[in-house]
Amino acid sequence: MLxxxxxxxxxLFLALNFLTxxxxxxxxxxxxxxxxxxxxxxxxxxxxxxxxxxxxxPIEPTQYHSGGSTDVNGSFDVFTNGLYKGVxxxxxxxxxxxxIPTPTPEGISQEELMDPVKSAKYRQPPTIVVHKKYHLAExxxxxxxxxxxxxxxxxxxxxxx
Numbered sequence: 001m002l003x004x005x006x007x008x009x010x011x012l013f014l015a016l017n018f019l020t021x022x023x024x025x026x027x028x029x030x031x032x033x034x035x036x037x038x039x040x041x042x043x044x045x046x047x048x049x050x051x052x053x054x055x056x057x058p059i060e061p062t063q064y065h066s067g068g069s070t071d072v073n074g075s076f077d078v079f080t081n082g083l084y085k086g087v088x089x090x091x092x093x094x095x096x097x098x099x100i101p102t103p104t105p106e107g108i109s110q111e112e113l114m115d116p117v118k119s120a121k122y123r124q125p126p127t128i129v130v131h132k133k134y135h136l137a138e139x140x141x142x143x144x145x146x147x148x149x150x151x152x153x154x155x156x157x158x159x160x161x
Contacts, residue, residue: 028084032064035086037151038078040144041070042096044130044158048074049098052130056092056144057137064088087146094142096134096158099126131159 028035042049048070055067056078066087068076078087102124104113112118133139142156 026083028080028086032080032084033088034148035080035084036089036146036148037085038066038087038144038146039075039151039153040068040078040094041073041075041153041155042158043074043155044160046157048072049096049129049158050074052096052098055095055137056087057095058088059091059093059143062088062090066092089146089148091143091145093137093140094144094156095137095140096130096142096156098129100129101126128161131161134158 040054042052042054050070050072052070052074053067054070054076055065058064058066064080065082066078066080068079070076077085079085080087105122108119108122113122134142142158144152144154144156146152
């Protein structure tokens with residue numbers, strides 16, 4: 001029995017390594033537009049904003065979705081459709097979101113947390129870090145233009161609520 005579990009864990013580990021390693025090397029399908037390198041840094045009050053979710057919403061609608069999440073330096077390389085590094089040339093509205101979950105008070109039992117009625121008194125909304133105007137393509141003031149054959153490296157500033 002233990003050998004079956006060990007085998008399963010080894011296969012799972014290899015599969016995850018294969019999938020995460022391939023993300024960097026995947027080539028886009030032939031029918032996808034050429035993807036241009038794009039690196040974005042998000043700052044809040046002049047400081048890098050880590051763990052923010054960023055989406056590029058094309059001004060001219062398309063079937064492709066581009067974006068990513070920022071690292072500890074507030075930066076990320078844009079991926080299209082979650083797999084392919086880069087973004088098609090065009091103009092984009094940029095949306096940015098970040099929330100910090102409210103910590104659970106100490107001394108609460110697992111049973112209380114799992115019970116929707118008992119846990120209701122402990123549930124608090126998350127802290128919104130980025131002003132809501134950046135959450136929607138219709139209201140964000142952030143816009144970028146990705147040009148053909150021109151790598152883009154841009155820093156965008158957001159405000160808090």
